[in-house]
Amino acid sequence: MIPAAEAAPAGPRWPALRPHLSSFDPDAFVRGVGRFVWEPVEAPRPLPGTGRPLAGRRLLLVGESAELADAVGAALERRGAHAVPYTPGRELRRDGWDGIVDLNVTGTTYAAGDTGWRPALARTTRAVQAAYPRWAAERRFGRHVYLAVTHLGGLGGHGAGPVPQPLGGVWAGLAKCLPRELPAAGIVVVDVDRAEPEVIAEAVARELPQPGDFEVCYRDGRRHVLAGRPAGDAPPPGAAPPGPGDTVLVTGGARGVGFAAARAFAETFGCRVVVTGRHERPSSEGPVMLDDAAFTRWRRGRLATARTPADLSRVRREVRRAEEERTVHRNLAGAEADGLRVDYLRCDCTELPQVEAVFAALGDGPTHIVHNAGVDEPARFDRKTAEEVVRTVDVKVTGFAHLVRSVLARPERRARLRLLSNVGSLAGRMGGMVGQADYAAGNEALARLGFWARDTLGLPVQTLCWPTWERLGVIANYAAAVRYVSTLDPADGARRWCAELASGHTGEVVFLGRVGAVLSPGQLRGFGTLTGHPDLPRLHALNHYLGEVEEYEVFRSLSGTLTLTAGSHPCLSEFRVGPDLAVPVSVVLEYAVAAGDWVVPEGWPLLHLRELRDLRVELSALRFDAGTLVLCRTARGGYRGEAWCVDVVVETGAGVRAASVTLVYGDSPAVQEGGTVRPGDRDGGCAGSARVPAAGTGPDWAGLVLPEADASAGGADASLLLPEVRPADLWTVPFPPAPTVDPAAVEELVRAACRRPRDAGTGTFGVRRLVLAPGAQRVEVLTPEDGARRWAGSRGGAVVLRAEGVGAAGS
Incomplete structure (x- = not known):
């Protein structure tokens, strides 16, 4: 199907991720997409308390309707906010706004060919660009919020009922792409079923103070979010696929993805295919x-x-x-x-006479239309003119409107049309790359226009949201694109496209591959409602140790808090310091190491965690206080020579330092050492050979989740056989996070340090250097060396972990 000259080269195509260890295999992520649909799912949020959540908030109101903006502003003022409508020429506050509430074209009803969205989008562009410098420099997470209000029927355009203003999709797509450029900003799209001031103001009051999900919908006062789920690998077979007597019109189909599809249609169905260009x-x-x-x-x-x-x-x-x-x-x-x-x-599809000329040339019109035309001229949003943003969206939005008008212009055209297939993009559904905000806006608008044309005009419309095709399409920077999401093999894409066209189904289908390395904390939370995806264990693991983010500076730092409750998980009922329940050292270590998933170098290169240096844990600080422990984590990264290093400090909510460590990354994993681990020195306090602190004064383990190693199995070399501790043994969550370092090995090192007469009772555990090779997540045998100040952990006879300077920190 695909010409040899355009076929993608062989080899790995998955982006460079940041695995803790190189057990992650990038080749396993090559190609492959799943077929998903998005739908509204009821997801209530607790009602706001008696206070006024918007009190003191300075909000800029942007919208095409000045009357609606004034009314919404008054309703927000009654809720404690200071709301000011934005009008062209008005001087914006130089000290910045807490948030922008964008009403865009909400309050108007769409008719094919409406152009009121253009000045509204230009106004949005200028308002966001005015706030952009301050928001881009802001580290405080969620300090500024962009909230777009849409009027798609209260279910985001999905579900039963009319879609009053499908062009709200323009602002939905733009909003979901902004976190790529403003990673610390809060982003939320709120869809309402009634474009009334009180309804809008109440939704803003609920969602703006703590933005979480990217797309929230309110219908009849009930809150929903848009959630993705698998939709089967292939659509149901269609009753009337294209045949030799049919014509498929593909706008913008003379190059790239469009032409790959055009060839596939002609080969598969034997139909005539007409491609267009400007x-x-x-x-x-x-x-x-x-x-x-x-x-x-x-x-x-x-x-x-x-x-x-x-x-x-x-x-x-x-x-x-x-x-x-x-x-x-x-x-x-x-x-x-x-x-x-x-x-x-x-045919330039933004020019109605040219679209009409194409239809006239096709007689009674095409049987199938594929609206593929699009432009992508990547640049950061603050570097684009309002006119450039509008022009990018115009190709999708106005092009669609002109195709619909031409179909409906003559009854025979409408009777002949069996399917209008929109070519959308994953950029619109889940946010695109840096520089693609306008491209994402146009594609997301196209999907919502499809719902509108189907439900209002009765047209058979489908929308297919594609990821990047390998080496094809309008994506200007392929090397950057593959860091965001896995790419699609063109042959597989062409096959899937033929199946979708033959099916003739209506609605939106999303082709989603593996989630790449370019991910911000806000995006992780924003798209948390996804099921049936192979990356869910990884995404849930990222979220497990993320906690509440307070500050985030991409490529620099992350800080936030994690609140743990005694007994809420098996691992939080296992460990005691003196008489008090405490958080195990291995859990605190994983919390510290997890910061390295977010504090990364520019370009998101493939890095492997090679070492932990100067690990220090204050055991007394790990005790629960009244059943809870708040851990405040700060992580800062930078290069030291060739190594990327992340310094992590963990403190309690009271400001007491609980742990500190430096994570050291390299472009290759630490080397495993083959052969049998050499015997260690039994002198100096191996398991069972030295004084154990008196009961009730030192650390103690219940042994149910983190049992003590079996010293008798080691034989003469004093090696310890470690029990297997599985993630599900520690955490009662659907996707328990896999460890970076075997928790049984970490806890055994703590036990060994506490048995040393010199270290017992110090209350401080330290490791000067912990070298991690692939496989350190599961250590089978732990062997002491140098009087138990050094340890080697092995798996399958190969050393996967080396610990040096184990004991009381600084001793």
Whole structure:
């Protein structure tokens, strides 16, 4: 189906993640997507208390309807906020706003061809850009909030009932992409069933103070969130797929993903496929006809003629246009040579006369329409003009409206149409890359327009939300794209697309691969309502130790709190310091290490946790106070020579230091040592050989979850056989987090340190250096060396862990 010249190269395609250890295999994440649908799920949030949650909040109101903005502002003022409508030319506060409440086109009802969204989107762009510098520099998590109000029927456009204003999808897509550029900002989209001031103000009061889920819906006063679930690997078979007598119109289908689909349709169904582009069909002369080597020489020669920056810009546009024409010519010539019925017509779908001309050329019209046209010119949102943002969205929104108007212009066209298939993007559904806010806005609007056209006009509309196709499509930076989500094999994409087209189903389908490395704490919480995905164990593990984020600076630091309750999980009933229940050292260590998932270098390179240095734990600080323990974690990262290091400090809620450690990462894992672990020195306090602190004064383990190692199994070399401690033994959660370091090994090192006469009773546990190789999550044998100040942990005869300087910290 895919021309050999466009096929993706073999080899790993998954982005560089940040595994704690290299047991993670990037090759296992190559390719592959699941088929998902999103739907509203009731998810109540406790009602606000008697206080006024918006009290003192300074909110900027943005919206097309000044009357609605004034009324909503008054309702917010009654709830304690200071709300000011934004109007063009008004000087914005230089000290910043606590939040922006964007009413956009809420309060208006959509009709095909409406253009009121354009000034509304331009207004939004300017308002967000005015706040952008301050919000981008802000580390306090959720200090600023962007809240977009939509009027899609109270269920986000899903479910039964009308979709009054589908163009709210523009702002939903834009909002979900902003966390990529403003990672500390709070983001939430609130959909209401009634565009009334009190309804809107009450929803804002509930969601703005503590934004969590990205998409929240209120219908009849009941709160819902949009949740993703698997929808089966393939759609149900359709009754009337395209055939030899049918015509499939693909807007913008002369290159990239669109042409891959066009070829697949022509091959699979034997139908005629008409692809379109904004320019005339390339002529068979000039640089278009050059081979690769000759074209490279031509390009260099043209660029060499530039003498000024303006010349260079002009020549680059010329070269880019020549490259596009060359691709189109090769695609069409290749299809013709293969006997495929693929034709080309000029059409800028944002121009209604050009759309009408295409329909006129097709007689009674196409049987299937694939609205694939789109542009993606990535740049950070603050660097784009309002006109550029509107133009990107225009291709999707206005193009769709013109296609619908042309279909409905003549009864025979409507009768002939069997399916209008929208080409959406994962960027719209779940947020795109940095620089894709406008692209995401256009694609998400397209999905909501599909719901509207289906339910209001009775048109058969489906929307397919695709991830990045390998080396195809409008994505300008493929290397960056694969750090966000796994890519799609073009052959698999073409096969899936044919199945969706043949099915003729209506609705939205999302093709979702593996979740990549580029993830912020807000996004993790925002898209927490996802089921049936293979990355759920990893995502839930990230969330397990995240706690409440207080400050976040991407590539620099993270701070926040985690509140633990005694007895709430098996591991929190296991350990005591003196008479009091306490948090085991292994749990505190995992909490500290988990900060490394968020404090990463720019570019999110593949890094392996190689060492923990200068680990220090104050056992007395781990005790529960009145049944709870608040742990405040601060992590800061930076390069030290070639190594990426993250310094982590954990304190109690009272400000007492509980633990500290430095995480050391490298671009390759620590090397496992083969062979049998050499015997250790029995002198100096191996298991059972030295004084144990008196009962009730030192640390003590119940032994139910973290039992003591079996010293008798070690034989003459004094090795300890460690029990297997599974994640589910420690945590009673659906996806218990896998450890970075075997908790049985950590607790045994604590026991050994407490048995040393020199260290017993100090109340401080320390390890100068803990080297971790792949496999350290499960240590089978622990062997003492150098008087039990050094330990080697092995698995399958290979050393996977080395601990040096074990004992009371600093001793």
